[in-house]
Amino acid sequence: MSETSGQQHPVGVYLKVWILLFVLSTFSYMVDFFHLEGYLRWTLILIFMFLKAGFIIAIFMHVAWERLALKYVLFVPLSAIAILILLMAIEGDYTFLTRETFFDQ
């Protein structure tokens, strides 16, 4: 790929992804509209969310066509965030537990 032209891709790809994003957004809206509850709801929300995010990053932000080096730079640091999220979820549950046990809420 030449340096001067940057990221050029067929317009069709953009249009397809654009429509796909609309569809996925509709689906995630439907999850709420039909009052799905519990694990089914959360799983669906996460699936649609990651699909949407994936398409935006990969196609609109051209990451799919970027070099592996850049992909690693962008995604490896997020492991720190993943750990933070995991531990904060555990911490939140722990705090909640002590409140339920000892406090009159």
Place this chain on the structure above:
Amino acid sequence: MKIVVALVLLVIGSLVFHWLSPWWMTPLASNWSAIDTTIDITLYITGVVFVAVNLFMAWAIFRYRYDPSRRSHYEPENKKLETWLTVITSVGVAAMLAPGLVVWADFVNVPEGADEMEVVGAQWAWSYRLPGDDGVLGEVDSTFVGPLNPFGMSPNDPAGNDDILISSNEVHLLIDRPVKFLLRSKDVLHNFAVPQFRVKMDLVPGMVTYAWATPTVKGKYDLLCMELCGIAHYTMRGYVVVDEQEDYDSWLAKQQTWSEIQSIPPGDAIAGKASYATCAACHGQQGEGLVAFNSPGLAILPAWYITRQIEHFKYGIRGANEGDTFGQQMVPMANMLADAAAIRNVTAYIETLVPEKPVDTIEGDPHKGAAYYNTCGACHGAKAQGNYALQAPPLAGQDDWYLKRQLENFRLGLRGAHKGDTYGHQMVLMARSLQNEQSINDLLAYLNTL
């Protein structure tokens, strides 16, 4: 080459300092000898590394000192050496980590059947709660906290009625019984630390944390707040007394349950008026205070404060020191009040008296005083109106000559040094931040403007 000598001497000096210095951990008084062992393991391993690395460096600096006719050895890498060093280091690290994790597992898992007690922290005092006969601590909530319910006991939970509430900074523990400290804070972060027990843990508002220990040695130990909790952090002290069963029982018998505390009748001002006749001789008919008798005004003081002071006089906590001449005079007077009910009555009467503004007797620079008062205001209130929650009496409207004498007494330890005087102890530390008479005068001049 001075640096070589210096490095060697520093290494030797550090070792000598370590072995000869009298400063080391205070003797253990709990089951946590395993913690001391992990410290020893780490100390030896790190000590060897410290000595080895620095002596090697000193030797290298000496052996390879500059010589213009020589070149350094060109060896950018030595895989074998680096691998060996990595492996040995990893082994050493594992040797330190493993015992640490094992002991931590002991700390996290409280033994079954451990006694439970709650430690409550608030700026800047400790109090405690025991579960009572049913062995269950009642639920609490900070929304219930108020002057009559300092622990925030929930009215919805009957399990709390037999809870024993200890509004003192001293608590007793049974020897050789594991105890789980449930830690709760009413306001900000605090830390429950008894150095002899080794373990410590923060008190976090909005949740309950814990630590556990089995006291193994009889004695009275300092309890410290070790997490910065505001201006008077360094005065937040308490005592943990480890008792045999018998002493423990007699201490416990003196404590009151939540339902007992709720059933104490209010003071009777009419009955109190009669006993006040004696007081009036010195403190004045309207509790206005008389400088000639060195008697302070009482009318501005709230009942809870007068109650505490009368009790202190009565039980030798205040006025027992020979240096406190006027305090000593108060002791026989306080003894004339026979029991808690009599004290309640007289304080109830004093509350009905209307205070009047005393005459200023002290001159100073109120602007400087205002700066000093910043610290005092944290407890005594921005307008020196006093604060029940901190057990801090009002200062505005009090005779300035009296306040001056008390500040000096606190500074000299004539008042407040007794271990039973929780809040006086804080004032000893606080009063010491006023270094001389001039600063006391400035402070009082400022108080006179309030």
Place this chain on the structure above:
Amino acid sequence: MTIETDTSTTYTDPGVDGMVSDWSSDRQTFDLPWGKLMMWIFLLSDTFIFSVFLTGYMNVRLSQTATWPNTSEVFALEIAGTHLPLILIAIMTFVLITSSGTMAMAVNFAYNGDRRKTAILMGATALLGASFVGMQAFEWTKLIGEGVRPWGNPMGSPQFGAAFFMITGFHGLHVTAGVIYLSIVARKVARGDYEKKGYAIVEITGLYWHFVDLVWVFIFAFFYLW
């Protein structure tokens, strides 16, 4: 020790081998304009900001004991007599996705050298962004009217209002900044300022805009749907 350089690196090798040769390359590691790499690193840093915001929100939501309001109902609207849950948020989502699409097209036209279309599409993106901010303002007004405040609300947990205003507010600021950024770049594109330097700037602006959209995907899932 002479560490040899592979001066023949051509940025064509794919996969792990290519990555190694990128990192060991001479002069520059990535075959990207300076500005684009800088934008990527900034976005990574910004990702951390939003992640920490959302993590904080998750933690307080998990640890508080009051009831969490039903977002589906809180953000519902009556449109033409029908009660539609979350409808405004859904519309906002579609607006933002549309704007992402127009932005992607703008980048494409920029690299094709079509200045006019690029400028028009960027302008459209900015307009869609502005309308998103407008709808957000409407949503804020509505909630404030219903008594939701940062410090509390009639529907339950006080963390609801706090997290709502903070997270959507911070995202809204990003959108607003993006609208301004887009307008400036669009004007310069139309004027032909980039004829010499090249149109990487449009792609860089686009990266920022898509990022704003990306963040909204997560906010939509975690705040409005969860």
Place this chain on the structure above:
Amino acid sequence: MQNVAIADQIDELHDPQTFITKYIWSQDHKVIAIQYGLTAIFVGLIALALSGLMRLQLGFPDAFDFINPSDYLQFVTMHGMIMVIYLLTALLLGGFGNYLIPLMIGARDMVFPFLNMLSYWFYLVSVIVLLTSFFVPGGPTGAGWTLYPPQAILPGTPGYDWGIILMLVSLAIFIVAFTMGGLNYVTTVLQARTHGMTLMRMPLTIWGIFTATVLGLLAFPALLVSAIMMMLDKTLGTSFFMPALVSLGENLDYSGGSPILFQHLFWFFGHPEVYIVALPAFGMVSDVLATHARKSIFGYRMMVWAIVVIGGLSFFVWAHHMYVSGMDPAFGFFFATTTLIIAVPTAIKVYNWVLTLWKGNIQLTVPMLFAIGFIFTFTHGGLTGLFLGNVTIDLPLSDTYFVVAHFHMVMGVSPIMVLFAAIYHWYPLLTGKMFDERLGKIHFWFTFLGTYAIYLPMHYLGFLGVPRRYFAMGSMDFIPDSAQTLNQSITISALIVGFSQLIFLYNVFVSLRNGKPAGHNPWGATSLEWQTPDVPPRHGNWGPKLPQVYRWAYDYGVPGAKEDFIPQNHPVTDSERTAGEHDA
């Protein structure tokens, strides 16, 4: 390669003409670096004075009536915050990072000089906002540098009103400044190196600064977010970190928030911050050691990997600051393990520094003395870290003077040793003059021996169990009276060390005028910054043509070479090749 081409064109840079564009609104990285450096040293001196006041109170508790408990806490807080953020971070990255990155990788300037200039001016504003808090009602915040809520924003803490707000605003501005600078540093290192300068040929200084900058860009967001959340708690009354509580007898309207969340977010920033300070120091000391020992750095690859691995791991160890914070106790296992793992690459770095001296040809110059001082103090501080990182040992030692002694040794004394080493080392390049060697050595001995006399005994106060952040100890049964003697000796050492820094200031300023001309490359160093056509380097750094790099930065004592060092821009000769083969 269009993007690279810009770096080659000198006409892209317009030489500044007026005094203002040259020294005030300058976009030249070297001038910005000096602006950063002087500002940082100025606030650093304020923080040093504050520490002197604290030590006076601790050594002689009843002697000074101008220090009361509120003042004391304010000194503690401002001293800590200034030293960590506004001095060390700003000086190491804003100062040395700015000066050295373009010169050492052979660039003409940072990639976005205008942004770089803005970075400094934002930093200056953040400093001004911070210092303003000394003059507002209530004074600066006294919540401790960790600013833990709820106490940071509640009455009962000094500066809970204006002080804390200004502190949070100042931090937010600092983070903006850092981000603008940091994006520049990272992009410059990655994209604007000169011909032949691969990443694995960069001096370790650049590796340290580069990794630290990446850490900063990823860690400061957590501080920014927690500052915003605390600001909302303070001003709007949200309850992110505030549970229902009773402050000084008053039931407040907060409810449901989690104070521990703040601590997690703070340390998610705070631990990488430790390495933001340490890694540039690691890098710079490596270069000083190699240059003055006339020997190639030992195990360059391992050193680079150690920097990167330490940087990466630093995001997974944060809660070792919180073992006794009341967090879920199960976290103790995870964080003790990750924390002790980080000791391995750190130990490797120490070995490699010492092995660089081994079989070297050591010149005991002033920078070298400070570098040796660094190895000694860092070894000490690093080893005491193994105590605190191990969750069990932290139980008795946390919140005591052991912690204070440990982090001052590892984050105070040792980076400052490197800072002095670096200032003395690069002073000839910065100014074109040599400093006074004798004064430099006197300064070293006072600083090195003095700081050790402060902090070695302080560990033992910690073993005793003496709590930190106490205005006065009063009488406690477990603290013998002799501890006060220890405190007095620490205070006296601290005052001596504090005042001996005047020697340094005197040396730096007087040598500007009276120093001997340094000439090109007085130390015989190999790295690129010493190979500029002018000393000190001019705007654009390299004259008409960028240098070509042929080798790594550590060719000292190469067998068969004419001199005992070969600069990076000297081509590899045949005799060298054959000698290399023989050697292998």
